[in-house]
Amino acid sequence: MFDRRLIHNFDWILLVILVFIGLLSVLNLYSATHTIRSMGGSQIYVRQICWFAIGFLVLVLMTTFDYHILDRFAYPLFFVSLILLVASLKMGRVTYGSQRWLSFGYFSVQPSEMVKITLVIVLAKHFSRLERMGDYRLRDLLRPLILIGIPFIMIVHQPDLGTALMLVIVCFSLIVFINVNWKSILIFLSTALLSAPFFWITLQDYQKERIIAFLRPDLDPLGAAYHLTQSKITIGSGLFWGKGFLKGTQTRLDFLPQQHTDFSFSVLAEEWGFVGSVMLLFLYLFLILWCLNIAKNSKDKFGTLVVVGIAASIFWHLTINVSMVTGLLPVVGIPLVLFSYGGSSVISTMAAMGLIMNISMRRFIFQE
Amino acid sequence: MAWHSDFDPIETEIYQRRLARLTFFVVIVFGVLFVRLWSLQIIKGPKYRIQSENNRIDLRDILPFRGLIFDRNGQLLVDNRPSFILGVIPEDTKNLDSLTEDLRRLIEIDSVMVKGKIKKALKWNPFNPVHIKKGLTRDELARIETNSLSMPGVIIEVKPERHCIYNTLAAHLIGYLGEIDREQLNRGEYKENKLGDFVGKFGIEKKWHKYLNGIRGGQQVEVNASGQILRVLYQKAAEPGFNVYLTIDKDLQMLAERSLYNRVGAIVAMNPSSGEILAMASSPAFNPNDFAKGMDRDGWERLISNPHFPLQNRAISGQYPPGSVFKIVVALAGLEEGVIDPNEKIFCGGSHRFQGRIYRDWKEKAHGYVDLHRALVESCDVYFYKMGQKIGIDSIAKYAKRLGLGSRTGLQLGDEEPGLIPNKAWKLRRWHVPWQEGETLSVAVGQSFTLITPIQMVRFISALFNGGIVFRPQVTRCIGREDKKGVFEFKPHVIGHWGLRKENMELVKKALVGVVNEPRGTGKRARLDQIRVAGKTGTVQVIALPEEEESVQERDVPYKFRDHAWFVAVAPAENPVIALAILVEHSGLGGVVAAPIAKDMLESYFNKSMPLRAREVLQDKAIKGVAR
Numbered sequence: 003m004f005d006r007r008l009i010h011n012f013d014w015i016l017l018v019i020l021v022f023i024g025l026l027s028v029l030n031l032y033s034a035t036h037t038i039r040s041m042g043g044s045q046i047y048v049r050q051i052c053w054f055a056i057g058f059l060v061l062v063l064m065t066t067f068d069y070h071i072l073d074r075f076a077y078p079l080f081f082v083s084l085i086l087l088v089a090s091l092k093m094g095r096v097t098y099g100s101q102r103w104l105s106f107g108y109f110s111v112q113p114s115e116m117v118k119i120t121l122v123i124v125l126a127k128h129f130s131r132l133e134r135m136g137d138y139r140l141r142d143l144l145r146p147l148i149l150i151g152i153p154f155i156m157i158v159h160q161p162d163l164g165t166a167l168m169l170v171i172v173c174f175s176l177i178v179f180i181n182v183n184w185k186s187i188l189i190f191l192s193t194a195l196l197s198a199p200f201f202w203i204t205l206q207d208y209q210k211e212r213i214i215a216f217l218r219p220d221l222d223p224l225g226a227a228y229h230l231t232q233s234k235i236t237i238g239s240g241l242f243w244g245k246g247f248l249k250g251t252q253t254r255l256d257f258l259p260q261q262h263t264d265f266s267f268s269v270l271a272e273e274w275g276f277v278g279s280v281m282l283l284f285l286y287l288f289l290i291l292w293c294l295n296i297a298k299n300s301k302d303k304f305g306t307l308v309v310v311g312i313a314a315s316i317f318w319h320l321t322i323n324v325s326m327v328t329g330l331l332p333v334v335g336i337p338l339v340l341f342s343y344g345g346s347s348v349i350s351t352m353a354a355m356g357l358i359m360n361i362s363m364r365r366f367i368f369q370e
Numbered sequence: 371m372a373w374h375s376d377f378d379p380i381e382t383e384i385y386q387r388r389l390a391r392l393t394f395f396v397v398i399v400f401g402v403l404f405v406r407l408w409s410l411q412i413i414k415g416p417k418y419r420i421q422s423e424n425n426r427i428d429l430r431d432i433l434p435f436r437g438l439i440f441d442r443n444g445q446l447l448v449d450n451r452p453s454f455i456l457g458v459i460p461e462d463t464k465n466l467d468s469l470t471e472d473l474r475r476l477i478e479i480d481s482v483m484v485k486g487k488i489k490k491a492l493k494w495n496p497f498n499p500v501h502i503k504k505g506l507t508r509d510e511l512a513r514i515e516t517n518s519l520s521m522p523g524v525i526i527e528v529k530p531e532r533h534c535i536y537n538t539l540a541a542h543l544i545g546y547l548g549e550i551d552r553e554q555l556n557r558g559e560y561k562e563n564k565l566g567d568f569v570g571k572f573g574i575e576k577k578w579h580k581y582l583n584g585i586r587g588g589q590q591v592e593v594n595a596s597g598q599i600l601r602v603l604y605q606k607a608a609e610p611g612f613n614v615y616l617t618i619d620k621d622l623q624m625l626a627e628r629s630l631y632n633r634v635g636a637i638v639a640m641n642p643s644s645g646e647i648l649a650m651a652s653s654p655a656f657n658p659n660d661f662a663k664g665m666d667r668d669g670w671e672r673l674i675s676n677p678h679f680p681l682q683n684r685a686i687s688g689q690y691p692p693g694s695v696f697k698i699v700v701a702l703a704g705l706e707e708g709v710i711d712p713n714e715k716i717f718c719g720g721s722h723r724f725q726g727r728i729y730r731d732w733k734e735k736a737h738g739y740v741d742l743h744r745a746l747v748e749s750c751d752v753y754f755y756k757m758g759q760k761i762g763i764d765s766i767a768k769y770a771k772r773l774g775l776g777s778r779t780g781l782q783l784g785d786e787e788p789g790l791i792p793n794k795a796w797k798l799r800r801w802h803v804p805w806q807e808g809e810t811l812s813v814a815v816g817q818s819f820t821l822i823t824p825i826q827m828v829r830f831i832s833a834l835f836n837g838g839i840v841f842r843p844q845v846t847r848c849i850g851r852e853d854k855k856g857v858f859e860f861k862p863h864v865i866g867h868w869g870l871r872k873e874n875m876e877l878v879k880k881a882l883v884g885v886v887n888e889p890r891g892t893g894k895r896a897r898l899d900q901i902r903v904a905g906k907t908g909t910v911q912v913i914a915l916p917e918e919e920e921s922v923q924e925r926d927v928p929y930k931f932r933d934h935a936w937f938v939a940v941a942p943a944e945n946p947v948i949a950l951a952i953l954v955e956h957s958g959l960g961g962v963v964a965a966p967i968a969k970d971m972l973e974s975y976f977n978k979s980m981p982l983r984a985r986e987v988l989q990d991k992a993i994k995g996v997a998r
Contacts, residue, residue, distance in 0.1 A: 130376065179388060227604070228429060228590050238410045238418025276411040280404060287400045291393060298389050302376050306385060310392070321399055328406045 012065075013296070013362040019289045020061075020340070020355060024054045026270070026282060027341045033248050034262045034269040046262055046343055053345045057352030064356025065363060072357075073304050076120075076127040080149070083120040086113035087156050112346035114165045117153045118172065119354050122311030124149055125173060129180045130303035143177065143186065159205070164336045168318060175314040176307065229265070233327045237271040237279070244275030262343040264335055268327050282341070286320050296362045305361040312354045315339075428591055430599075431564075434584025435530065437611030439544060439574065441620040442646075442847055446535060448544055453531035453663075454506040456514060456524070457499035458484075460492040463523035472521055476513045479503060499525055505663050532568070532575075532662040538655040540623050542683035543616065543783070543845060545573020546661035562586060568662075573683075574614060574845065575658075577782055581849050584611030615847040617646035625974050626651035629967040635954035636684035636824045639971070642832035642940060642949045644862040645841025647781075649971075650825075652684040686786040689821035690953055692775075693908025693936050693960060694749045694892075696816030698834065698878060700758050701742060703769035705874040709760050712877050715739040718752035722811070729755050729811050732909070746881035749892045749907060751815050758814020763805060766813060767793035770820075773868060774833065779825050780842045780865065789826055792819040817911055828951035831938040834875060834882075835904070835946045838868030882906055883943045886965075895965040896939055901976055904943040905950075905968060907960035908936030932956040937964030941972050948975060 031047040072079065090113050125146055132142065150173045157166040178187075202210070236250070250272040271279040293313035300306045316339055323338040325331040337344060339351050377385070410418070439448035456477070463469055466488060470481040484502055491500045506514070511526065518524055532547050548571040550563050560569050562583050570579035587608030592600045626637040630653035639649040654676065660669055673680055682688065704710030720736035722729045731737065731751040737744070745753035758766065770776055776791030790796075792813065794805040812818035822830075825843055833840050842863040849858045868875075882904040885893040892907040912931055935954045940946035950971060952964040 179392065181388070231590075234410060235418045235421050237407070238415050239422035240411055241415040241419060242412060271407070271411065276407060276415075279407050279411070283400060283403060283407075287396070290396055294389055294393050294396070298386060303381075303385075304376075306389075310389075317396060317399075321403070324403050325406075328403075328410055330402075330406055 007366055008065075008363055011363040011366060013359050016289075016292060016296075016355065016359055016362065017061075019285060019292065020058075020352070023282075023285055023289070023340050024057075026285070027266075027343075028054070029247075030266055030270050030273075030341070031262055031343055033250065033273060034266055049345070050343055050348070053348040054352075057348050060349055061352045061356035061359065064353050065360045067360070068364060069305065069308070069357060069360045072123050072308075073127055073130075076124045080117075080120045080124045083113060083116045084153060084156075086111075087117055087153060089113070091156060091160060112350075114153070114157050114160070114162055114169075115346045115350035117157070118165070118169060118315060119312070119350060119357070121149065121153060121169065121173065122176070122308060122315070125176055126304050126307035126311060129176070129307055132180075143190065146173070146177065147190070155201075164334060167334070168315065168322075168336065171318050172311060172315045175318070176311050179310055179314075180307070230329055230333055233265055233268045233333075234329050236265075236268040237328060240272040240275040240279070242276045244271075244273050244278055247273055249273060263337050264323070264333075264342065265327055266342045267324055267338055270341075271327075283320075283324070286316070290317050290320075293358055296358055299365050300361055301365055305365075309358050309361055312358055315354070316351070430589045430591055432587035432589060432606070432608040433530065434586055434608040435610040436532065436584060437578075437582040437613045437849075437851070439582075440613060440615045441623070442615065442617050442648075443619065444615070445620045447540065447616070447620065448532065448534050448658075450530035451533045452528050453504065454511050455501055455527040455529060456503045456506055456510075457501050457527050458488055459499050459523050459525060460488050461523075463488065469521055469523065472517065473502070473524070476517060477503060477506070477510045499527065501527075505531070532658070534658045534662075536620075536624070537657050537659060539620070539627065540616075540618060540650065541573075541655040541658055542652045542685070543573055543618065543650050544658060545575040545577075546571055546656075546658040547575055548661055548665075571661075572681075573783060574616065576784065578612075578614050578846070578849060581612040582614060585609040610851065612849045612851050614849050617641075617648065617845055617847045618650065619648050622971065622975055623649040623651065625649075625971055627653065627655070629952075629970060630954070633954050633957060634678050634684075635952070635957070636688055637953075637967070637971075638685045638824045638828040638951045639975075640828045640832055640843060640949045642836045642946045645829070645832075645843050646847070646862075647825075647843050647845045648948060650683075650685045650845065652682070652688070654678050654680040656680045683783070683785060684953070685824045686779075686781060686783060687823065688953070689787050689789050689823055690934055690936070690955075691817055691820050691910045692822045692827070693816040693910040693934070694751075695827065695906050695908035695936050695938055695960075696770075696820060696822075697746060697749065697754050697814070698830075698882070698906055699770050699773060699775065700754050700761065700766060700814050701746060701878050701881075702773070702870060702874060703766050704757050704761050705742075705877065706769070706870055707761060707765060710742055710757055712742040715741050716745070716753050716756055718750050720752070722752045722755040724755070724759065724811060725808055727808055729808075742877065743881045743884060744890075746878065746906070747884040747888050747891050749885075754814045755811045758810050759807070761814075763810040763813060764793050766810070767791045774829055774840050774865075775822055775826050776820075777826075779823075779829055781825060782844065782846060786825070787823055789823050790819060790821040816908060824951045824953050827936070827938055827953075828949050831906075831940055831951065832946075832949040833868060835879060835940045835943070835949070837872075838870055838875065839864055840866045840868065879904060879943070886939070892961040893937065893939075893965045895961060896937065896969045896972070898941070898969065898973060898976070901941050901972070902943040903939055903941040903968070903972060904946075905937060905939035905965070907965060908938075909958075909960045910934035910936065912956065929956050933958055935960040935963035937961070937968050939965075939968045939972070941976070948972065 028047050028050050031050050035046045128146055128149070150170065154166055154169055157169065239245070240250075250269060267279070267282070270282060274281070290313050293309055293316070297306045297309035297313065300309060319336060319339040322331060322334065322336045323342075326333050326336065337347060339347055436450055438446060438450075441447055456473075458469070466485055470479075470485045470488075473479055473484065474481040479502060487500050487502075491498070503510075506526075514521075514524065514526065518526075534541070534544060547568040550560060550565065550567050550569045552565075554560060554569065555563075555565065560567075560579065560583070562580075562585060563569055564586075570576035570582065575582065585608060587606045589602050589606075590604040591602050622639060626639065626649040630637060630651055633653055635653055637649060637651045638647065640647050656673055665673075701710065705712065717739055718731060718737040720731050720734055722731070729751070732749070737748055737750040737752070740748065740750050740753050742753075744750065770791045776789045778786045778788045792809075797803065797805045797809075797819075809818055813820055829840065829843055842865050844860050844863065846860050848860060883902060885891040885907065886896050886903045886905050887894070893905045896903050896905050910933055912933060933956070935952075935957045937952045937960050938950065939952075940949045950968050952967050954963050954967070957963040
């Protein structure tokens with residue numbers, strides 16, 4: 003049974019925004035890696051093209067089923083992603099001193115990316131079933147907190163602190179959205195702070211070191227502080243029109259170790275100036291607002307909450323990354339989703355976008 | 371399938387209101403980001419543009435001081451010396467042609483290649499110095515320094531270079547450094563290191579690289595357009611690496627290497643009551659300093675094309691049949707199993723016939739009636755042919771394994787080979803044919819498939835004389851830093867015990883004293899006047915010579931067909947403080963070639979007066995100094 007209304011309702015605008023972001027990303031990566039031969043640089047933009055190609059395929063796949071299946075199988079899906087996360091901890095590949103990859107022969111996946119989506123689905127299911135509206139108390143939050151806590155602890159142990167932080171922020175946004183009373187949030191925050199020391203002693207020394215480096219990047223004057231100085235010069239020197247494609251002198255200088263990941267926005271800002279960076283910001287703004295619009299039009303709570311969760315994830319990624327490279331926040335190492343290089347991130351974000359598309363396409367199947 | 375919306379009208383309104391609030395929040399945050407970008411790119415933009423064009427903030431490394439290597443008595447073996455590198459910062463050069471011409475006039479360089487190198491870097495990485503020539507001499511340095519003002523872009527970098535004070539001394543043990551390769555970087559093996567760094571590639575330098583390396587420091591500096599430092603913004607001092615104290619005794623090591631001068635072989639000396647290696651020599655050797663300077667292609671070619679493989683550490687990875695030294699194993703196995711009665715006399719008529727084949731004794735004139743003691747002292751083959759046959763190959767193999775032969779000793783260096791102890795199952799697995807009984811006879815006198823490394827040999831003889839304790843051989847005494855002494859000390863590490871009957875071991879030990887001290891002992895050339903030495907000779911037939919050629923004199927046999935000579939020894943026999951295993955490839959009889967080396971070494975060791983000539987010989991002993 004194929005419903006023609008599905009095609010009719012296909013969200014072309016969402017697709018067009020994503021295509022634009024993808025094109026800018028590839029173009030920018032080409033420029034960013036123009037000089038980095040040390041990383042097999044020229045390959046990176048080609049690989050990013052592949053990731054986007056796979057990503058769009060996944061996006062289309064994610065629209066082919068009715069998203070209420072996810073509502074029904076939310077917990078099994080969540081547990082599967084947790085098992086993969088455990089597997090990556092036990093036998094994962096270690097890169098840059100942390101275990102976040104699970105290798106399947108030809109390709110590796112980062113289960114923590116998958117957990118981000120399944121957790122949003124599980125929380126959406128939970129919150130959509132709550133009887134009362136708003137003003138939830140702490141005991142109503144017990145189950146969601148456990149659901150967040152399990153992957154959070156595992157991801158901190160990897161340690162992949164950027165992802166762990168994003169997980170908490172996204173879930174917290176959802177909780178605020180369903181309107182818990184502020185007293186409960188305060189109680190929760192204070193208990194979390196009080197229990198932090200107990201959590202701290204379960205960590206290994208190297209994990210502690212990484213957390214300290216993550217929270218206080220300014221302690222390393224040859225690392226993060228230097229990157230920030232350079233990043234500001236890079237962005238600032240772009241002026242209004244930018245220095246032009248492939249003409250960024252700061253980029254050519256090879257000054258950042260991650261100009262294709264965390265600092266990719268700086269590369270854009272240098273070469274395309276204020277015009278270019280604002281254009282990219284507008285694309286993201288449009289994307290997020292469009293998602294919120296889909297959330298508004300969704301006819302069930304589950305759909306609305308899933309979309310809000312995913313939109314929150316994109317929003318915080320962008321806000322934290324851009325604040326970080328412009329010196330508004332400490333350099334905490336969070337990439338700009340879709341725009342920075344990264345296979346797992348691109349594919350999982352495109353899957354999430356497919357889910358939003360799915361929800362957008364199926365708003366008509368409800369009977370009034 | 372149709373779904374019912376689960377919103378009631380009130381809920382719908384609440385959700386719509388919250389989504390509107392959310393939208394408002396998102397727009398506000400984006401507004402903040404726009405303002406920030408405006409302030410960075412438009413308001414402060416011109417300032418940053420100037421910074422990006424004229425001044426730049428740069429990171430400069432401060433390399434750590436690599437830890438030193440000492441011998442057991444605190445004698446310095448390896449240190450660091452400054453080495454001067456001529457570099458050019460491509461961006462700062464004015465006229466490439468005149469620059470390369472000037473440089474060519476001052477020092478010897480290939481100006482075409484240099485120009486090409488700089489041109490390429492100009493395109494890709496113009497701010498990083500291109501290295502033109504490493505290891506400048508004082509003369510060259512002076513010439514460049516005096517002319518540097520007229521050559522913008524030319525810089526002199528000072529880098530510490532590893533220096534082995536005694537050149538080839540303990541080369542295989544100390545090892546060498548080399549530029550880190552991409553694979554090592556990718557594996558994250560050396561987290562402290564970057565591309566272009568020198569890291570340990572072999573020996574102790576590799577094994578303890580993590581400790582020797584130290585921690586890199588750095589400076590964040592502001593430099594002007596011509597690369598001069600305007601000011602230092604931040605600085606982090608480098609932390610020096612830890613020093614490594616080896617267990618070897620420099621003087622004994624020198625003597626061992628001198629003894630192998632112009633020969634191919636290995637010598638290992640060990641303290642039998644701790645497992646500490648006192649000397650470990652392998653000949654031919656190489657000079658680690660050649661690697662520190664950056665090995666050129668010719669040098670490398672010469673090293674790897676040398677038929678004697680100077681890079682191989684024969685002491686741990688040279689595998690040789692044990693020759694008659696293996697008779698100790700057979701004797702112990704026979705005694706333990708009750709097959710050998712030490713008082714029983716066996717007739718040796720110079721040969722032994724078994725399954726229609728004749729197995730010869732090394733001594734044509736025969737030994738006559740021999741008991742166990744005499745059989746070991748005179749190394750009678752016939753006695754052990756008969757005993758080996760009685761004990762059986764699997765039992766011999768079982769004991770050899772138990773005594774620590776045919777498996778790695780667990781030394782803290784890489785590349786150790788296990789050797790081989792054959793038995794019936796192995797033969798079938800490896801060669802797909804059943805074991806021949808005749809092969810047991812060959813094994814019993816240490817020929818055939820059996821393979822042992824010198825380090826296994828020295829541990830074996832040590833255990834016999836220390837009551838059967840098997841130590842893990844150690845080459846590192848401690849790792850420490852001057853400010854924090856003795857951070858890590860290596861304690862003797864007991865791996866296991868033989869668990870043999872004491873009286874059996876005493877019988878064999880007595881016989882080994884006889885080998886050196888009795889008139890007919892095969893090892894009498896190792897005898898010392900003041901100290902009682904115990905030992906055992908071994909001679910490995912490399913090839914069975916056709917019978918009619920048997921009478922040929924040793925010196926007429928081609929080099930590669932000559933026998934390997936073994937000698938293992940301990941002294942003093944009553945309470946040994948040193949054990950030795952000596953192997954000389956293709957040199958002749960163990961008692962004739964290897965035993966005198968043991969005597970030399972023991973004599974000097976106990977006299978504590980090392981002949982100074984050892985040092986002179988070593989200095990000019992290069993890689994090429996090998997027998998033929």
